[in-house]
Amino acid sequence: MESLLQTRACFVFFSLVLTLYLFIFFLLLHLRRKKVLCNCEICYAYLSSSWSKDFNNLCDWYTHLLQKSPSQTIRIHVLDNTITANPENVQHILKSRFENYPKGKPFSMIVGDLLGKGIFNVDGELWHFQRKVASSELASFSIRTYAFEIVTNEIKSRLLPFLSSIAVKDSSNVVDLQEVFRRFSFDNICKFSFGLDPCYLESSLPISVFANSFDLASKLSAERAMVALPLVWKIKRLLNVGTEKKLKQAIKTLNILAMEVIMRKRKLGFSTQKDLLSRFMTCINDDNHLRDIVISFILAGRDTMASALTTFFLLVAHHPQVMLKIRDESEKFIPPNQDLASYNQIREMHYLHAAVYESMRLYPPVQFDSKFALNDDVLADGMFVKKGTRVTYHPYAMGRMEKIWGQNCMEFRPERWLNCGTFCPQCPYKYPVFQAGSRVCLGKELALVEMKMVALSVLRKFDFELVSPGAAPQFDPGLTAMLRGGLQVGFKNR
């Protein structure tokens, strides 16, 4: 009996050792195939984070590598990622060979739990359908007027009163402008997307469960994309532990709130409402699909706007001559007794338009964007791309390339966009801040109008200065470029 037990114990022991051995063997094979064990200089710097000794941000290190590369393209083997700042490659990926560069399964898995089948996260037929509905809605005159009304109201009733209340304080007239713009853009995009006002930019700076769950879910989803070995987050998700557990909880809260919004719309009746969700509800019945659409639009229009506005004010604070020119231009078009500019007046202001474009050249809210190759391909610069691997174009690096913008590429100079005072657009593949080609941002025009309205109304009413003017911008890792620690700004009435 005893010897039988011993034989069984030996059998179990050897089976376990064999399983462990096979597991390690296949893991190493997988890592080698994925090149996760690559020891080249760049991969070593990535894995050991030694790049951070010389650079504040990962995007600055990538920019440095791309500037040094003769073809403006590099490869990070451990991530199976080809990164390019070459406009011809960008055109190749986003237009000429668009069908070969979908978002792909790896991306849809990373953000799939948060975005579901929303427009950002799908390819093929599902994408075509949403793109068609959304573009016809967003292009309509009525929705633009509706968006303009919403933003005008939010500026008049919340943003300006909030900043005025800060500006009257004598000693502590400081505010985190990034936080203000995040609240401002959350109110706007919620009103625009589903016709409800979360009142997030109230003077008491209330807590919003919806906004907090949204922040947490997008942060944790973005973190998935940063690990060299996706198996790690997949195992954590399977076991429902750590950050994956938190992500699941945040998404659950979001789902409940989004469903409440949809149900309320159904009860109230949506056919006469102007918001985007009501418009989608006339042609889509599936509540899960509507939920995905709502979440995608919040993601699209919230942090991108907040990021664009924050870095615009960061740059203008360092370049007072730009602020003076914007004010001078506005005086030509807006009478002194008029508070906020009209849609047509804003369209006349070419210098303001150029300043907004120029700030996003240096600080694009979406710093990089990835696709996955469906089949083997060769980029315009001759770089081979293997089927199933990731290809990233990098608007942040592109804004800093001498080959694209000339020797003064690091300077903030709105004039580079003007010819005899008239704004001249550049090739969108040199400036893919809103992406370009078939999947170009659908909210581009709305975003530009909103930025100009905010810029004008704040610059005309207040003087401001940075609390730490010497600090180099540091970004938090995430889907959109947000400044670590926000942007502390002192405000005074003019």
Ligand code: HEM
């Ligand atoms: C400064 C602000 C904005 C910037 C820089 C920006 C940038 C971008 C970029 C880079 C993409 C491509 C993302 C990808 O495919 O991975 C995109 C897509 C998109 N954007 Fe924007 N965006 C901004 C504001 C907005 C706003 C306010 C809205 C909505 C009202 C919006 C709606 C969309 C939609 C629906 C898409 C998906 C297009 C598609 O996949 O066919 N965006 N945007």
